[in-house]
Every structure is written in structure tokens, then in C-alpha cells.
Amino acid sequence: MELVMAITTGLLFAVAVYLILSRSVLRIILGTSLLTHGVHLLIMNMAGLKRGSAPLISEDTMSYTDPLPQALILTSIVINFGVTAFFLVLAYRANQTLGTDDLEKLRGGDENE
Template sequence: MEIAMSILAGGLFAAGVYLILQRQMLRIIFGTALLSHGAHLLILTMGKLNRGAPPILSESKSTYVDPLPQALILTSIVISFGVTSFLLVLAYRAYKTNKTDNLEQLRGTDHE
């Protein structure tokens, strides 16, 4: 199961990097979202995909799930949601002001 999750995370990283290298701002935002989802899967995979009881101490349970990767992923989800929201608002304002989302035109260089 860890191998499949690693391949999926690698695919998300590859698609995210490809989208970040594009010229349209919306594709760059989608690329950052895919990168953050790949990071979430990577953190979950590195914490081992063990099944067990919740980490509440009791004498009847023998195996517990490590809560640290889950806490890190929850924090990462909140941060990536905030960054994605900020980037979407920034892209909207840039489009409304300049009537384009092409980064070459926003940069002011003349490429034809």
C-alpha cells in the first residue's frame, strides 16, 4: 500500500511542477494545490499506513496509530487552504486590474 501511495504522491508532485511552469496564473494556482496534496500524501505515507486503535491509552488495546502524521497533515491542510485562497484572490484582482492572467503580459515584456 505504501508503494501505491508513493507513486500517487510522485504523480501529484510531477503534475504540480508541470502546472507551476505554465504561464497562466490559474494553472500555477492549481499546481500549488496539487503540490500541497502530494505533500499530504507523502507525510501520511512516511508515517506508515498502520491500522490500529486511536491513541487513547487503555489496557484492552495493543496496537495504536501514530497521531503525529495526522496532526501534521491537518496543519498542512489548513495552511494550504489559506495559501490557495490568497492566491485565488490575488489572481482575481490581477485579472480585474490588467484584464489578463498571462504572466508574460503582467511582467511587461513583449513576447510575440
């Protein structure tokens, strides 16, 4: 299971990096979303998968999966939502104002040197 998950994580990272390196802003944003998923799976993988029951205390079990990565990921999911939303709005405002979504063309002018 861990091996399959490792490969899946790698695949997600690869696709995400490929999208981030492209020119279109929309693709880049989708890339960052995929990257986040990859990171989440990586963190899950770190703690080991499917060891014990869900981290809810009950009398039936003594063994739980690691709750810490879950707390970290939960934080990350919500933050990611905020950042993606910001990024999206920034992208479409830039597109409206500057008339392009090609990052290779958005290199900054001479005035901000």
C-alpha cells in the same frame, strides 16, 4: 501499499509541477492545491501506513498509528486553505487591474527595478 502510495505521491507532484509551470494563473493555483495533497500523502507515508488503530485512546488496543503526522497535516490543510484563498483573490484582482492572467506577461515594469 507504500509502493503504490509512493508512486501516487510522485504522480501528484509531477502533475502539480507541470501545472505550476504553465502560464495561466488558475492552473498554477490548482497546481499548488495538488502539490499540497502530494505533500500530505508523503508525510502520511513517512510514518508507515495502517499500523495500529486510529490515534484515539481506548482500552481495546495498545497499538496506534502515529498521531504526529496527522497533527502536522491537519495544520497544513487549514493553512493551505487560507493561502489558496489569498492566492485566488490576488490572481483575480491582478487580472481585473492588469487585464491578463498570463504570468509570462506579468514580469514587473521598469519602475520597480
